[in-house]
Amino acid sequence: METNINVNLKIWRQRSPKEKGAFANYRVENVSTGSSFLEMLDMLNQQLVEKGEEPVVFDSDCREGICGMCSLYINGHPHGPVQGITTCQLHMRKFNNEDTITIEPWRSAGFPVVRDLMVDRNAFDKIQQAGGYVSFNCGGAPDANATPISKEVADTAMDSATCIGCGACVAACKNGSAMLFVSAKVSQFALLPQGKVERARRARAMVKKMDELGFGNCTNTGACAAECPKNISLSNIARLNREFIKAKLAD
Amino acid sequence: MADIKNLEGMIDSTPIMKDYADIESSKLPEYQIDSKIPEGPVAEKWTNYKAHQKLVNPANKRNLDIIVVGTGLAGASAASTLGELGFNVYNFCIQDSPRRAHSIAAQGGINAAKNYQNDGDSVYRLFYDTVKGGDFRAREANVYRLAEVSNNIIDQCVQQGVPFAREYGGLLANRSFGGAQVSRTFYAKGQTGQQLLLGAYASLNRQIQKGTVRSYNRREMLDIVMIDGRARGVIMRNLITGELERYAAHAVVLATGGYGRAFFLSTNAMGCNGSAAVQAFKKGAYLANLAFTQIHPTCIPVHGEDQSKLTLMSESLRNDGRIWVPKKKEDAEAIRAGKKKPTDIPDEDRDFYLERRYPAFGNLCPRDIASRAAKERCDAGYGVGTGNAVYLDFKYAIERLGEDVVRDRYGNLFDMYQMISDDNPYQTPMMIFPASHYTMGGIWVDYELQTSIKGLFAIGECNFSDHGANRLGASALMQGLADGYFVLPYTMQNYLSDQIKVPHFKTDTKEFDEAEKGVKERIAKLMAIKGTKSPDQIHKKLGHVMWNLVGMGRTLQSLVKALDEIEAVKKEFYSDLRIVGSADDLNTELEKALRLEDFLVIAKMMAIDALNRNESCGAHFREEYQTADGEAARNDKDYMYVSCWKYTGDNEKPILLKEDLKYEAIQVQTRNYKS
Numbered sequence A: 001m002e003t004n005i006n007v008n009l010k011i012w013r014q015r016s017p018k019e020k021g022a023f024a025n026y027r028v029e030n031v032s033t034g035s036s037f038l039e040m041l042d043m044l045n046q047q048l049v050e051k052g053e054e055p056v057v058f059d060s061d062c063r064e065g066i067c068g069m070c071s072l073y074i075n076g077h078p079h080g081p082v083q084g085i086t087t088c089q090l091h092m093r094k095f096n097n098e099d100t101i102t103i104e105p106w107r108s109a110g111f112p113v114v115r116d117l118m119v120d121r122n123a124f125d126k127i128q129q130a131g132g133y134v135s136f137n138c139g140g141a142p143d144a145n146a147t148p149i150s151k152e153v154a155d156t157a158m159d160s161a162t163c164i165g166c167g168a169c170v171a172a173c174k175n176g177s178a179m180l181f182v183s184a185k186v187s188q189f190a191l192l193p194q195g196k197v198e199r200a201r202r203a204r205a206m207v208k209k210m211d212e213l214g215f216g217n218c219t220n221t222g223a224c225a226a227e228c229p230k231n232i233s234l235s236n237i238a239r240l241n242r243e244f245i246k247a248k249l250a251d
Numbered sequence B: 001m002a003d004i005k006n007l008e009g010m011i012d013s014t015p016i017m018k019d020y021a022d023i024e025s026s027k028l029p030e031y032q033i034d035s036k037i038p039e040g041p042v043a044e045k046w047t048n049y050k051a052h053q054k055l056v057n058p059a060n061k062r063n064l065d066i067i068v069v070g071t072g073l074a075g076a077s078a079a080s081t082l083g084e085l086g087f088n089v090y091n092f093c094i095q096d097s098p099r100r101a102h103s104i105a106a107q108g109g110i111n112a113a114k115n116y117q118n119d120g121d122s123v124y125r126l127f128y129d130t131v132k133g134g135d136f137r138a139r140e141a142n143v144y145r146l147a148e149v150s151n152n153i154i155d156q157c158v159q160q161g162v163p164f165a166r167e168y169g170g171l172l173a174n175r176s177f178g179g180a181q182v183s184r185t186f187y188a189k190g191q192t193g194q195q196l197l198l199g200a201y202a203s204l205n206r207q208i209q210k211g212t213v214r215s216y217n218r219r220e221m222l223d224i225v226m227i228d229g230r231a232r233g234v235i236m237r238n239l240i241t242g243e244l245e246r247y248a249a250h251a252v253v254l255a256t257g258g259y260g261r262a263f264f265l266s267t268n269a270m271g272c273n274g275s276a277a278v279q280a281f282k283k284g285a286y287l288a289n290l291a292f293t294q295i296h297p298t299c300i301p302v303h304g305e306d307q308s309k310l311t312l313m314s315e316s317l318r319n320d321g322r323i324w325v326p327k328k329k330e331d332a333e334a335i336r337a338g339k340k341k342p343t344d345i346p347d348e349d350r351d352f353y354l355e356r357r358y359p360a361f362g363n364l365c366p367r368d369i370a371s372r373a374a375k376e377r378c379d380a381g382y383g384v385g386t387g388n389a390v391y392l393d394f395k396y397a398i399e400r401l402g403e404d405v406v407r408d409r410y411g412n413l414f415d416m417y418q419m420i421s422d423d424n425p426y427q428t429p430m431m432i433f434p435a436s437h438y439t440m441g442g443i444w445v446d447y448e449l450q451t452s453i454k455g456l457f458a459i460g461e462c463n464f465s466d467h468g469a470n471r472l473g474a475s476a477l478m479q480g481l482a483d484g485y486f487v488l489p490y491t492m493q494n495y496l497s498d499q500i501k502v503p504h505f506k507t508d509t510k511e512f513d514e515a516e517k518g519v520k521e522r523i524a525k526l527m528a529i530k531g532t533k534s535p536d537q538i539h540k541k542l543g544h545v546m547w548n549l550v551g552m553g554r555t556l557q558s559l560v561k562a563l564d565e566i567e568a569v570k571k572e573f574y575s576d577l578r579i580v581g582s583a584d585d586l587n588t589e590l591e592k593a594l595r596l597e598d599f600l601v602i603a604k605m606m607a608i609d610a611l612n613r614n615e616s617c618g619a620h621f622r623e624e625y626q627t628a629d630g631e632a633a634r635n636d637k638d639y640m641y642v643s644c645w646k647y648t649g650d651n652e653k654p655i656l657l658k659e660d661l662k663y664e665a666i667q668v669q670t671r672n673y674k675s
Helices: A037-050 A122-129 A151-161 A168-172 A179-191 A199-212 A223-227 A235-250 B014-019 B042-052 B073-085 B123-133 B140-160 B192-210 B275-282 B315-319 B329-336 B353-357 B367-379 B395-401 B403-421 B476-496 B510-527 B535-549 B556-576 B588-612
Strands: A004-013 A022-032 A100-104 A113-115 B065-069 B088-092 B213-216 B219-227 B230-238 B244-248 B251-254 B293-299 B322-326 B390-393 B430-439 B456-458 B641-646 B655-660
Touching: A022 A037, A037 B535, A122 A179, A122 A199, A122 B192, A151 A179, A151 B192, A168 A179, A168 A223, A179 A199, A179 A223, A179 A235, A199 A235, B042 B123, B042 B140, B065 B073, B065 B230, B073 B088, B073 B192, B073 B213, B073 B476, B123 B140, B140 B192, B140 B476, B192 B213, B192 B476, B219 B244, B219 B275, B219 B510, B219 B588, B230 B251, B230 B510, B244 B510, B251 B275, B251 B476, B275 B456, B275 B588, B293 B315, B293 B367, B315 B403, B322 B329, B322 B353, B322 B367, B353 B367, B367 B390, B367 B430, B395 B403, B403 B430, B456 B476, B510 B588, B535 B556, B535 B588, B556 B588, B588 B641
Parallel strands: A004 A100, B065 B088, B065 B251, B088 B213, B251 B456
Antiparallel strands: A004 A022, B219 B230, B230 B244, B293 B430, B322 B390, B390 B430, B641 B655
C-alpha cells in the first residue's frame, strides 16, 4: 500500500549555459509513494513558487515514457536507479523516507545546459537530418504488402526503432559518445528492404555528422545500453560498425 | 445569467440560451456557412475535386511561403510533403525537437481499408463505421475522403521504414478496434504513434536537410497576423529567450492538437494546449462542436491530488481483456475496504457489463459507450479501487492463449501498468477508469481544410471535421496523416494558385507591429497581477469544474452551474494569479499562465456548446436525453448540424452558426451495438 515519505533533494541549479552552476538543497514532505518522481518535483516547484522563488526548470511532456523529453541524472544514473524506464515513469515507492536524492542535468559536451536541469539536444536532430530517412516523396510508395519482410527482421527493426532520442546513452558514456543513438537508426533502416538502398550513404553521413558535433568515440564500455530506458541493445553498435566499414571499403 | 434556482426540472435550454449566446442570428444570410463540398456522388467527390482544382507550377512554388505550426502527425506530414512539393515551409514546435509532439504517445494503431484480412472491409465500410461511430455528426464528404486515402497512408509509412507488426509469412498483421467488426488496424507493438511520428519526422528531416523546411523548436505561437483579411503571419514566443519573433508567409497552417487539458487531468502531454484555436477564434475563425470531447474508457485511475496527468492503456487491450465489476455490492465494498481481492470473486459473481449490455460488440463497443457504462456501474456503487475504477481482466486470455502470446501482444503495456500501479496484470486484473483523451471538436474547416479565415488552415486533432460526436480507436492517426500527406498538399495549391504574384511579406509592417504590441500587453497584464496562486493551482480548479459538470454526463443544470463556476475561476485567475520570474526570459510559469488563460475561453465555449445541444449523441451525453435503457437519445430533427461559434468580444456573447449535415450515401439510424 502507498504511504507518504519525506525526501531531501540536492539539485543542480544553473542560470544559463555560460554561468557557473551549483547544487542547492531542498526538502519535500508528505510525498505519496504512488506519485511519480516528476510529480514530486512539481510539488517542490509549487513550494518554491509560493515562496516567490523561481521553480527548478526541467523538461517533461508525455509523462508516460515515450516522448523522450524528460531526462535527469538521479543518484548517478540517467533516468534514475530503475532499469528500463524513463524518469517520468519512476515512482516514489522506489525511495525510502528521509532519502537524500541528487538530481543533475545530462552532462556532456554535446548537450549544453540551458537552465538548471534542461539541456539542449538539438545535436540529435542534426544527426537525423544528415541521413536518418528513406529518400522518396510522398505518393510514390508501392502497395504496403508488395515486399514481404520476415517477422524476425521486422521485430528486430522495431526493437531498434524504439529509441526515444532522450540522450541517456550520451549522458551515461564517459566519452560522451552518441553511438547507441546513431546505431539504432542506422540499424532500423539497414535491416529493412526500404532502407537498404541507401545504407552506405546513410551510415557515412550520420557518423560524419556525429563526429562533427563533438560527440566522443565509442570504447565499448556498454554503459549506454545498460542505462538505456528502452533497452536498445549494443548489437546495434556492432551493426553500425559493420555498415560503416562496408561503406568505407566501397569508397 | 440564468439563476440556477429557477431551473429545476428544465431540460430544454432554448429559453435561457440568450443569456449566454446569440442563437437567433444563425438564420441571417451573412451567417450562412459554405463548406465547399464538391458536387457529385460521395465516392467521386475527391476524385472530381483533384481533377478540377487549380495547381501551382514548380517554379512558382519556390516563391510561396507556408507556416506550419505543430510537428505531430498532421504538422510533420504536412510540412514535409509541402516541402517535397517545393514550397518554402516554416515549421514550429513547442518541444525541444519535432519528434516529441504528442502523437508519439498514441499506442494502439492506425485504421485503413486495405481488406488484407479478406474479412469484408472496404472504403465504404470504413467510411460507414466512422460516420456511425461519430453518431451521425460528422461531415459525410470529409469522412469518405478520409477512408479513401487511408490505404495510401499505410503504403507511405511502410516505404518510410515504419516497422509495422507482421505475420510469419512476411505480410502485415492487423487487429480489431472498437466500433468495427473487421480487423483493419495496423500497429507497431503498443507504440504505433511513435513509429508513425518518427516516420513523418524522418521525411521532415530530409526536407530540413534539403532546405525546403526551416525548423524552429521551443517556439509557441501567441498570435496570428492578418493582412487585408488574410492570415499572413504569426507572432512566436521563443521559449528559451522570452523574445517575441515575427514570421510571415502566404498561408498559415495550424496543426496544434486538441484541448483535452481543459479538464487539467487528461492523457494529453503536459504541454498540450488549445491556445492556437483560441487565437484563431479571436481573429474570426469558428470553433465547432466543442462539446464533443472524448473520455477514453481505459486509463489508469487517479491516485491523488498531486497527480499531474493520467496514463492511457491502449484500447487494443479490449481485444483480449474482459471488463467487469462485482455483481454483488457487498463484494465491491469488501474489495474497496481491502478485505477481498478481485481474484477471490468467482466467475459467476462477476458482472461483465459490456458483454451483458452489448452482446454484438461486447468489450469492443465504442469508447463513449464503454466510458459511460463504467461510470454507470461506479455511480451505482459497484466500483473497485477508490470506487472510481473497474477491472480489465486478462485471466481468460491467458487461459485461452497462454501467457507468452499475451506478453508478445501487450508486454510493454503491462510493464507500463505495473510501473505506475505496482500491480502485476498477469496475476491480478488491471484497474481502469475513463479519462479525457481526445477532442473531436475544434476549429471549423471547410472541405479544403481552410478555416473561415482566408489563408488559415487547420489539420489533425485541432480541426473538427471527421469524427463527429465520437472518434473510433485508431482513427486519430489516420486523420492526422490523411490531412498532412494527402489532403492539404492538394487543397493548399487551390488556395495559393492566385497568390503567385504576391511577393514575400515583410515583418516590419504595421500589422506585425500591432500584433506584437497586443501580445506584449497581454503578457504584461498577466505579470502585473502579482497574486498568490500558481497557474497550476488555478488550472486544477478549472479541471474539477469541467470534469464534474461538463464531463461524461451533463445536464442543463450542471452546465449552467459550470458556466457560473468557470466565471469564478476566471475572476480568481485575473485577480490572484502569481507568475514568478521575468517575461523576457525562459519562464515556464508564464507559459502555463498563457495557456490557462486560453483554456478558460475554451472551457466556457465547451459548456455553452453542450448547453445549446439539447440531445445526447456520441460523447456528448445530456442525462436528461436518454432512452429507457440508458442509451443516448439523439435529436436529428433539431440538432443534425455542426454548431459553429463566432467570437464577438471577450465579454460578449458568441454567435451560433449552423452547418447542416446531409447524409446522401448513408442511411441515418440509431446507433446499435447490441445486435
